[in-house]
Amino acid sequence: MTLPMERHVLVVFPHPDDEAFGVSGTIATYIKQGIPVTYACLTLGEMGRNLGNPPFATRETLPQIRKEELFASAKAMGLTDLRMMGLRDKTIEFEDDEKMVELMQNLISDTNPSLIITFYPNYAVHPDHDATGRAMIRAVRRMPEEQRPTIYALAFSNDSKEVLGEPDVIHNIKEVAEQKMGSMRAHISQTAWMLEEMDKRLADGETEAENWVNFERFYTYDFSKYFE
Amino acid sequence: MELVQVERLQELLNNFANEDIYIHLETTNGAYAAHFNENVFNAGAFIRNVMIRYELGKIAGEAPHRIGLKLPHGWVYAQGITHFELDEHGRLLMAGHDQTGKLAVALQISKTPFSY
Numbered sequence: 001m002t003l004p005m006e007r008h009v010l011v012v013f014p015h016p017d018d019e020a021f022g023v024s025g026t027i028a029t030y031i032k033q034g035i036p037v038t039y040a041c042l043t044l045g046e047m048g049r050n051l052g053n054p055p056f057a058t059r060e061t062l063p064q065i066r067k068e069e070l071f072a073s074a075k076a077m078g079l080t081d082l083r084m085m086g087l088r089d090k091t092i093e094f095e096d097d098e099k100m101v102e103l104m105q106n107l108i109s110d111t112n113p114s115l116i117i118t119f120y121p122n123y124a125v126h127p128d129h130d131a132t133g134r135a136m137i138r139a140v141r142r143m144p145e146e147q148r149p150t151i152y153a154l155a156f157s158n159d160s161k162e163v164l165g166e167p168d169v170i171h172n173i174k175e176v177a178e179q180k181m182g183s184m185r186a187h188i189s190q191t192a193w194m195l196e197e198m199d200k201r202l203a204d205g206e207t208e209a210e211n212w213v214n215f216e217r218f219y220t221y222d223f224s225k226y227f228e
Numbered sequence: 229m230e231l232v233q234v235e236r237l238q239e240l241l242n243n244f245a246n247e248d249i250y251i252h253l254e255t256t257n258g259a260y261a262a263h264f265n266e267n268v269f270n271a272g273a274f275i276r277n278v279m280i281r282y283e284l285g286k287i288a289g290e291a292p293h294r295i296g297l298k299l300p301h302g303w304v305y306a307q308g309i310t311h312f313e314l315d316e317h318g319r320l321l322m323a324g325h326d327q328t329g330k331l332a333v334a335l336q337i338s339k340t341p342f343s344y
Contacts, residue, residue, distance in 0.1 A: 047274070049258050053329025055229050055311060058321050059252065059336065060343070088344055090259075090274070126259045158263065193328070 001172040006035050010113035010149070012104065012136055014042040014092055014128035016070035017187035022154050023117055024077050024183035025173025026216050031078040032176065038081040038111045041070060042132060047089040050190050057189065069187045076182030083107075093131035097138075100131070104139035113149045116140065120153035120219055123160040141223060152218035167217035174214045181213070229311035229323060232293055237312050240320050241285035241295070244337050252276045252336040253306060277341045280304065292324055295335055306335040 009030050013019055019027065019039060030037050044063040051057040057065050067084070074082045085103065087095065108116075119133035133153060140148050152169055173180060184191050202210065254274035262270040282297035282304065297304040308324035315321055319338035326332045336342065 047254075047256070049256060049330040049332075051323075051325070051329065051331055053325070055323070055325055055329060055331075058229055058313060058315065059254070059323065059331070059334050060315065060319070060321060063343070086344075125263045128259075158266070 001029065001175065003029055003033065003035075003171065005033070006030065007114035008111050009035060009037045009115045009117065010107060010111045011037065011039045011117045012042070012107065012132060013039075013118065014087070014126075014132045015045040015048075015089065016041055016066045016073070017045065017190045018119075018129070019077075020073055020180075020183040020187050020191065022156075022216055024073070025176050025180040026117070026171050027079060028077045028176040028179035028183075029171065029173060036081065036111075037079055038083065038107070038113070039074065039079055040083040040085055040107050042085045042087045042092060043089040043128070044070075044084065045089050045190070048190060050193070052189060052192075062189075065189055066187075069189060072186035073183040076186050077179050081111075090128060092128045092135075095131075097135070100135035101138045101142075104136045105142075108139060108143075108149070115150050115152065117152045117218070118154070120155035120160070120164070120221070123153075123155035123157045123164060125157050137221065145223075148223070151221035153221045154217075155219055164219055167219050169218040169220055171216045171218075172214060173216055177213055229313040229321065232287070232291060232309060232312050232322075234287055234293070237287050237293075237322070240312070240314060241287065241297075244320060244339075245282055245285055247339060248279055248281050250277050250279055250338045250341050251304065252334060252338075252342055253304060254334040255306075256332065258330070295322060304335070306333055308333045309335065 011019060011023060027037050045066045046063045048062055051062060116136060118136045119129040121130045121133035121137060124130050124133055140151060155164055184195060256272040257270060261268045280299055282299050284298040286296050288294045292308045292310045295306045295309055309322045310324045312322045319336060322335045323331055324333035
């Protein structure tokens, strides 16, 4: 699938591996089309619970492992502008709200994106996800309307479809499924369980699993719908 | 990390007694616990790089073990400890991993601050 042209795509998530599940195919597609993509990852997932079974990492060595996994994921997607923002896992919502908006404003002024991909605040389950989306929406809302980039927001809370309806943007990423699986595999410390489960489901011919590998879904954020 | 050896861990706990130390203490059942099962009441806590000094540190119970640190005016307690390691920086890392390997509790002691 060829995606509409963009000037620059800015992707902002809080954890290494957040990009793998829902967006890596989209990122790989933009890159294939020659569209510049920046991925800003706010933390290194320092508080992740998956340390291997039996454990091969500790609470203190996990950040370095996840940093290397993030580099490997970027490589799998063909991404060259990867930015690590140095915040700590689980703490985004407790940072100063204005500081978070400024962080987003700086990323926007630096990359001048026509499209931003982030989480849909209040519908993204993890408090770090919601806080990331919230700061980004606030930053973009403050821009003059005609200068605002489009925002594709990811929502996956149990009530998201009930409240927001079906995602309006669906990317068929079959052609870059290999890059997506590469990104998923790069984050092996976190995705091993899920990949195992998925292989089983794919082997069983489950269409839902197939769907998940081949399609990525977003909500175009509507600024007339206030989230706060 | 390796499975707790009671005598070895007790020895290490003794080595940090009566010293100013930084601790990392954490319990978690994961940010997604209530997402996957709405009946789960998701609770957890962590503190990091808080300086304490304990006069007595003890490991108790069969695996998974309990650790208690007695302070001049209080206590530090962790339940469910299965693994330990004295890392290359001389920090005592203790953790409890559940049946699937996921971290459920961590108690770490260091003479120098942990990273951010």
